[in-house]
Amino acid sequence: MNARFSYRDPHAGAGRRRLVIATIVVIALFLVDMVTGGAVRAIVRAGAVKVSLLSHAIGMRIDAGGYFSTHAALASQDLALQARVATLEEQAALSSSLQAQVASLSTMAHLAANVQGITAPIASSFIASPYGTFLIGAGVDEGVSLNSSVLSGDGTVVGTVSEVGDHTATVTEIFAPGRSTDALLDGAPVSVRGMGGGNATTQVPHGITVAPGDAVTAPGFLGRTIGIVGHVNTDPSSAALEVNIGSPVNLSALRYVYVVGPQQ
Amino acid sequence: MQEYVRVALVFCGIISIFIFPTWVPMLCVIALSLRHRAWEAILIGVLIDLTWLPSGNVIHALPIFTLLSLVIVWGFEPLRAQFLLSE
Numbered sequence: 416m417n418a419r420f421s422y423r424d425p426h427a428g429a430g431r432r433r434l435v436i437a438t439i440v441v442i443a444l445f446l447v448d449m450v451t452g453g454a455v456r457a458i459v460r461a462g463a464v465k466v467s468l469l470s471h472a473i474g475m476r477i478d479a480g481g482y483f484s485t486h487a488a489l490a491s492q493d494l495a496l497q498a499r500v501a502t503l504e505e506q507a508a509l510s511s512s513l514q515a516q517v518a519s520l521s522t523m524a525h526l527a528a529n530v531q532g533i534t535a536p537i538a539s540s541f542i543a544s545p546y547g548t549f550l551i552g553a554g555v556d557e558g559v560s561l562n563s564s565v566l567s568g569d570g571t572v573v574g575t576v577s578e579v580g581d582h583t584a585t586v587t588e589i590f591a592p593g594r595s596t597d598a599l600l601d602g603a604p605v606s607v608r609g610m611g612g613g614n615a616t617t618q619v620p621h622g623i624t625v626a627p628g629d630a631v632t633a634p635g636f637l638g639r640t641i642g643i644v645g646h647v648n649t650d651p652s653s654a655a656l657e658v659n660i661g662s663p664v665n666l667s668a669l670r671y672v673y674v675v676g677p678q679q
Numbered sequence: 680m681q682e683y684v685r686v687a688l689v690f691c692g693i694i695s696i697f698i699f700p701t702w703v704p705m706l707c708v709i710a711l712s713l714r715h716r717a718w719e720a721i722l723i724g725v726l727i728d729l730t731w732l733p734s735g736n737v738i739h740a741l742p743i744f745t746l747l748s749l750v751i752v753w754g755f756e757p758l759r760a761q762f763l764l765s766e
Contacts, residue, residue: 430716434752437718441725441745448729459729466697544731545701545744577733587733 457580464538464550464583475508519670522568532566532675533558538583541666547591547611549574551672554582559674564636566673567664572633572641573672586672589633589641590615590662598633598641600658601625607642613662615642618655631660685711689719696726701744708748712755724748 448455523534535553553559563576565586578585589596590609598607598617601624605617619625629644640663648657692707704723711717728742 431756433718434716434721434756437721438749438753441721441749444725444729445742445745453734456729456732459726463697463730466694470694470698540698542700543697545727546731546733548731548733585733591733 453578456578457583460550460580460583460585464552467539467543467550475512476505516670519568523671523673526566526568526570526673530566530570530673530675532673534671535559535584535674536671537669541669547574547588547594547609548577548585549588551584551586551674552582553674554580554584556581559584560676562677563674564639564677566639566675567669568671568673569664570639571662571664572636572639573662573664573666573669576674584674588613588666590660596633596641597635598631599638600631600644601629605631605658607631607660613664613666614645615660617658617660619658620655623656625656625658681714685715685717685719689717689723692719692723693726696723696730701727705744705747708751712752713758716756716759717752720752721745721748 444455520534526532527534533553535551535557537549538552539550541549551559551565559576559579561576561579564572565574565576567573572589574586574588574591576584577587587594588609588611590607590611590613592609592611594609596607596609596615598605600617600619603619603623605619607615607617609615617631625644625647627644627646630640631642631644632638633641642660643663644658645661646659648659650657688707688711692704692711695703695707704727708720708723711720711723724745724747725742727744732742
């Protein structure tokens with residue numbers, strides 16, 4: 416018996432060829448992106464902004480529709496009252512959203528009275544990026560420039576503009592993973608290292624008085640606040656104090672940011 | 680049926696790039712790579728980096744998730760070649 420049985424599919428070559436082509440295309444795509452100075456990324460990010468805004472709108476409508484309410488709550492209403500409640504909830508959700516926008520823009524107006532800049536909407540999710548970046552809905556056409564400082568309504572530094580498109584820009588958070596920022600803590604110069612998620616760490620020598628709640632400012636951002644001390648690890652055997660810093664800004668609740676020029 | 684699952688995984692993976700944490704699309708990449716020689720898994724990794732990777736020098740701007748998806752897709756190739764009957 417001449418058994419030449421094999422579990423290997425004799426037609427596997429086509430799938431492998433597709434993978435090789437896909438690998439080559441990916442490498443070529445990144446080379447094109449590097450040569451063109453980010454043209455491919457600009458196209459992808461423009462699409463990302465649209466998808467993000469659409470998903471946010473769909474989520475709001477689903478919440479307002481009451482579809483996920485308990486079965487008992489829905490069963491007790493007749494069809495006419497269900498439609499009426501859904502309409503009222505949608506109007507209330509829209510009203511709350513508008514009120515939140517007005518409150519956010521009011522803080523921006525206060526900041527704009529002292530510093531010239533651009534108010535830009537957040538156009539992406541903060542949790543989706545693994546690199547500590549997010550997108551804003553303003554670009555070159557709106558006056559955003561590279562390395563501009565991005566502030567919250569209270570004037571706290573949130574990040575800097577790392578890439579600019581026509582109508583969108585990519586902002587790298589001040590505490591993005593691996594990012595180092597020169598700062599002042601209780602008058603002592605320190606280097607703050609970002610860990611992502613609005614957290615950072617630094618080391619200060621013994622003798623510097625540091626307590627939770629102390630503000631961390633950055634001379635490179637004209638002395639603006641970049642974070643506050645969250646926890647101080649006091650280990651007498653260590654030559655320095657390990658200080659954990661957090662951003663005072665609730666990034667997930669941020670709807671608008673204020674973009675100012677690098678020298679402002 | 681398998682093709683429907685593949686299409687659903689690709690769709691979920693691409694949409695989750697913009698909405699959910701990165702481990703969600705990477706789970707889709709792993710699921711796709713376990714069953715198929717899925718070039719779409721590489722596409723998902725590329726889209727993650729093209730969307731979120733900031734510009735900078737090569738060391739700090741390494742497309743980690745593109746490389747990771749390539750490693751996963753090609754790394755599962757011996758497993759797929761030995762045990763799977765399609766593609």
